[in-house]
Amino acid sequence: MIDLKYLQNNFEEASTKLQKKGVETATLQNLQQLFTTLKDCNATLEASKAEQNSMSKLFGQYMKEGKDISELKTKVNANKEAMIPLQDQARKAEEALYAVALAMPNFPDETVPDGMDEEDNVELRKVLEPKSFTFTPKEHWELSEINGWIDFERGVKLAKSRFSVLKGEASRLERALINFFLDSNRAKGFEEYSVPFLNNATMLQGTGQLPKFEDDLFKIADEDLYLIPTAEVPLTNLYYDEILTEKELPLLMTGYTPCFRKEAGSAGRDTRGIIRQHQFNKVEMVAIAHPDKSAEVFEMMVNNASDILTALGLPHRVVELCGGDLGFSAATTIDLEVWLPGQNQYREISSISNTRDFQARRAKIRFKEGKKNKFVHTLNGSSLAVGRTIVAIMENYQNEDGSIDIPEVLKKYM
């Protein structure tokens, strides 16, 4: 959630920032108005409560002294009566405010490039040259057919479209990648976690998926539980409503989980292959950092993911997202896009974001600085998406006959 006090006091600046994310000034004005209304409502209500409390305290005194209570009682009852509409107003004002505030995206950092969509993202650098093939490289689903790696039909039979089954070598490759990723993250100081794949609504709200993106999530019937869309949700919320000490920071966490997404808005995109599935595996990094140190941690996370791709010998590029392409919770995001020779283009394989204090406010994650409690910064990033790495290995390590080599670093894992 954005800082409403900041919005109140720096409206112009806040408005300019959120325009990058396509938020209308009118929407912000509405939010600011709701905040003011709530404060006003609370002020009147609290004054009335104070009155009520002080009168109630007199009762004990009066009774001890044997005084007549009936007059006081009449007064107190009248005040109580008068408080009901105030309470109602305050409650409504609060509901109205939160409905809007929770749907408001994070402020982008000042350094985020302007732009509407992914066309306007900025390439920062390329790592490794794509190798040239002496034949026309195939796409991963063609290679899958030759090697019998992915069973699309039976995945659909078991669940529905956009589910698939990995078989034999592919399944082993997946397992090897997960281990390789976790080991690499651990070597950089990330502590490994194994977490629930179902989280409750409060946690999903903490990281920003709810209430706005409910349609993208799989929900368990009759339970307050959702299949997680990313390990960012459980890992970040491990510290939901906690106050950390300064010396605990930064907390670096990693974990492997399957991820479940309805992909509600992506009908017709990447329907072939396993680029976009309802269920996919991912190894995630999450950091909880001191506000002064989050930029540094962010850099480290980007480099870590990039280094893993490099170790796998996968050419990729580092791309900074423009304001319009930035996710709801992110203040800044860097994508890693891996080269797919079969598709002849770079495709996203990792996305690393600093949410600043946006999630921390929602999830109430604070740390003690002296006597004061302050919000931490939370960061998250893939290192890496497993399914897409398999695609990348298939396409980059293919031979003319359709066979696929295994990257050197993975051999000890298979």
Add this chain to the structure above:
RNA sequence: CGGGAGAUGUCAGAGUGGUCGAAUGUGCCGGUCUUGAAAACCGGUGAGGGUCAUACCUCCGGGGGUUCGAAUCCCCCUCUCCCGGCCA
């Protein structure tokens, strides 16, 4: 899923209608003492809102109710522990 017990500050644990945001211990922070540390002693120490700062408001698992007044009484829910069932 059935039976029983419980949920209070970092933790342990008192508190069963008013002056309780909450005893005491513990932990943590600061100080005295010490070459240093331990021990001992002294002081400080929950969260959120509000305010320039005070006042003031809210919070004793969550929600509702009774009452002038609820941590304390009543109802519902959730969770934890013990016993039984089922089970990797």
